[in-house]
Amino acid sequence: MELNEVREHIQQTDQQLLELLSKRRKLALAVADAKLNQNKAIRDQKREEELLLRLIEAGKPLELDAHYVTRLFHVIIEDSVLQQQAKLQGELKGMQGPSVKVAYLGGQGSYSYWATHKYFTRRAEQIVDIGCDSFNDIVKSVETGHADYAVLPIENTSSGSINEVYDILQHTRLSIVGELTHPIDHCVLGLAGTNLNQIRQICAHPQVIAQCSQFLLGLSNVKVEYCDSSSDAFQRVQQKNDPTIVAIGGEAGGKIYGLQVLASDLANQRDNVSRFIVVARKAVTVAKAIPAKTTFIMFTGQQPGALVDALTILKQHGISMAKLESRPIPGNPWEEMFYVDVFANLNDYAMTRALEELNRITKFIKVLGCYPSEDIEPTQVS
Numbered sequence: 175m176e177l178n179e180v181r182e183h184i185q186q187t188d189q190q191l192l193e194l195l196s197k198r199r200k201l202a203l204a205v206a207d208a209k210l211n212q213n214k215a216i217r218d219q220k221r222e223e224e225l226l227l228r229l230i231e232a233g234k235p236l237e238l239d240a241h242y243v244t245r246l247f248h249v250i251i252e253d254s255v256l257q258q259q260a261k262l263q264g265e266l267k268g269m270q271g272p273s274v275k276v277a278y279l280g281g282q283g284s285y286s287y288w289a290t291h292k293y294f295t296r297r298a299e300q301i302v303d304i305g306c307d308s309f310n311d312i313v314k315s316v317e318t319g320h321a322d323y324a325v326l327p328i329e330n331t332s333s334g335s336i337n338e339v340y341d342i343l344q345h346t347r348l349s350i351v352g353e354l355t356h357p358i359d360h361c362v363l364g365l366a367g368t369n370l371n372q373i374r375q376i377c378a379h380p381q382v383i384a385q386c387s388q389f390l391l392g393l394s395n396v397k398v399e400y401c402d403s404s405s406d407a408f409q410r411v412q413q414k415n416d417p418t419i420v421a422i423g424g425e426a427g428g429k430i431y432g433l434q435v436l437a438s439d440l441a442n443q444r445d446n447v448s449r450f451i452v453v454a455r456k457a458v459t460v461a462k463a464i465p466a467k468t469t470f471i472m473f474t475g476q477q478p479g480a481l482v483d484a485l486t487i488l489k490q491h492g493i494s495m496a497k498l499e500s501r502p503i504p505g506n507p508w509e510e511m512f513y514v515d516v517f518a519n520l521n522d523y524a525m526t527r528a529l530e531e532l533n534r535i536t537k538f539i540k541v542l543g544c545y546p547s548e549d550i551e552p553t554q555v556s
């Protein structure tokens with residue numbers, strides 16, 4: 175067969191794959207309805223294990239190895255679980271208006287832009303974009319009613335917690351209503367025809383700089399210009415129209431501004447992923463069928479064993495912690511506010527009891543929100 179002919183066949187096969195994936199997604203959504211009627215949990219890992227084992231066997235005569243089949247179906251199942259969760263949670267919330275106004279960092283092409291679109295598209299919501307220049311402005315626009323939701327990055331696998339966002343959460347009345355993770359693949363992006371050796375200036379957001387610190391250490395005579403967002407960095411490079419000036423950001427974002435990739439895989443960690451939170455003025459209730467996370471902040475005081483006592487309460491109620499973070503309390507030097515993420519629904523009996531007990535032993539405690547957990551651990555098969 176001629177090259178073009180083979181490619182034509184590949185194209186047809188890919189089209190069929192897409193149609194089958196779409197069909198599978200629709201079936202998974204029908205399963206969500208059936209589960210709702212039968213009061214069943216969305217995730218069924220036993221079923222996933224059976225399904226993976228069967229597919230691995232079925233793949234053998236087709237010369238598809240177990241590793242390949244498992245990897246593909248982990249992605250498919252994760253999508254299916256997240257789609258089902260979003261559908262169920264959306265129904266619980268009732269009908270939304272024709273569109274939602276969402277505030278996030280930067281404009282078209284920033285990492286927050288892609289994360290926002292991924293999250294709300296899954297919920298079949300029309301988005302009105304409200305791009306902002308700072309985390310403070312994002313939160314303010316929801317507080318004042320200008321936006322319905324805000325999407326904020328909270329932690330990253332290379333640079334750790336985003337302290338600015340944690341500090342804002344201490345003082346806002348907004349509630350966390352959702353979370354999502356999004357891969358962050360940093361690239362050097364410049365004008366077409368630019369050579370990596372000629373660069374003299376890099377434009378990027380401070381978080382991006384932190385996540386690519388090892389790559390940047392290897393460059394000499396290059397000035398770093400801090401930007402409000404990756405889309406701001408792309409715009410500057412486009413406007414300056416100087417081949418010695420480049421941006422760091424995502425490939426798809428850079429493309430919007432006509433920039434091309436000069437280097438990729440820049441992050442300190444190979445799997446560079448950010449976790450975002452979605453906040454709104456009104457808290458949500460998470461359906462029982464969906465695994466939930468609850469985030470709260472507490473100030474325990476500094477007496478010996480205060481934190482251990484608080485964590486023991488969680489242990490006694492069988493509540494697992496997803497994250498523990500501490501941040502200084504402004505105006506109280508050397509005193510720390512603890513941020514705790516737990517795998518629990520705020521309406522669970524165990525969680526209600528744990529919060530009552532924590533209330534008694536802490537000096538301050540505030541629930542920041544309860545939301546569907548998007549930590550979909552892949553089911554392993556033996």
Ligand SMILES: C=C(O[C@@H]1C=C(C(=O)O)C=C[C@H]1O)C(=O)O
Pocket residue numbers: 201202205216217218219221222225250251254255258
């Ligand atoms: C689709 C279902 O829901 C979830 C998704 C699955 C899938 O995509 O195959 C399998 C089990 C569940 O965790 C189901 O229960 O069949």
